[in-house]
Amino acid sequence: MNIKINGLNINYEIKGEGKPILLLHGWGANIESFRPVIESLNDNFKVITLDFPGFGKSQEPNNPIGIFEYADITEKFIEKLNIVNPILFGHSFGGRVSIILASKLKINKIVLIDSAGIKPKRSKKYYLKVYTYKFFKKVASIPGINLILKEFMEEYRNKAGSSDYNNASPIMKKVLSKVVNEDLRKFLPKIKSPVLLVWGENDTETPLSDAKLMNTLLQNSGIAVLKGVGHFSYLEKLNEFLIIINNFLEEDK
Known part of the structure; x- marks a missing residue:
């Protein structure tokens, strides 16, 4: 399906019924990167996914936009589809968008997976x-x-x-140059919803130290570490990931 937001054609998909879950993919990925998660969750939830502008089947922006423009597009997407009090899943780049949205919108719960948002210390x-x-x-x-x-x-x-x-x-x-230079840690204390941080122990793109820092800044959060895997921890240890999130979402089914 397609919807036009800010003049851009955005590709999206909806599967299942129940409380809404919005899945936000990482940089260079698309809806398909969440396919195993979609298939697991759509028995109990209404699972909504979209391709961010410039990824998958969505239109590339005409001019370079930053993370706040991506968050604005996603917020308008939520409004147009009348998605009320969603559960957000954000992997990497999608975690950036989730952090901004959760700091100002009514969000049920958030799952940040190997999320970006902490500006790295440069060597x-x-x-x-x-x-x-x-x-x-x-x-x-x-x-x-x-x-x-x-x-x-x-x-x-x-x-x-x-x-x-x-x-x-x-x-x-x-x-990308605009996005990676944004440090979002100031938004984390504004998030009131429960947050589950799921991280790969060996993630080198967004290291585990980022999750630990986020955990200290969030009001209501916890960390689940997937041993021996990296930045795509949710795919590398899919079964463990699904067990963890099913426990986190048990009362929402």
Whole structure:
């Protein structure tokens, strides 16, 4: 199904009946990344999923937008579909959107899965990469030098950049650059709903230390750690994940 929000065609899916659960996927993913979770939950809940703009079958934004624009689009999606007091599931990037929404809307419960939202501490090596690239970019603006450096800069950027960045379209590269620099920890104390933090023990994208920090800032939360898995913990240990969330949602069935 499709719905137009802020001039963009948004692809979404609804399955099952019951209290609403809204699943928000991570960067580079789409509705299908939650397929096993959808199939497990739709016997007891109305499960709603969408492709964020620029992912899956949804339209790419015309201009680079940030996390607050993504949250605004999702809030309008909730309003247009008349989704009342939903349970939010947010993985990684979807966790960012969930944090913003839960800080101001009436939300039943939240499950943050390997969620982004804490700005990472950068190493000296990271800043060396960034400033080296900026230096060459500035030099490349000098007439006559651009063609010489263009190929070198492209190769350097591909080596230095993350796979998410390198695989993105030109607009989505700019979107990612805006999104990753937003630190959302100030929104966490505003969340009154119960929050379950589900994390992969070996997550290197959003480390377990992020979950522990979030847990100290949230009013009503707990952490479930999935041993020996990484950033897609809910898929890597699907059965354990489903047992955990079914317990968390038992009274909502």
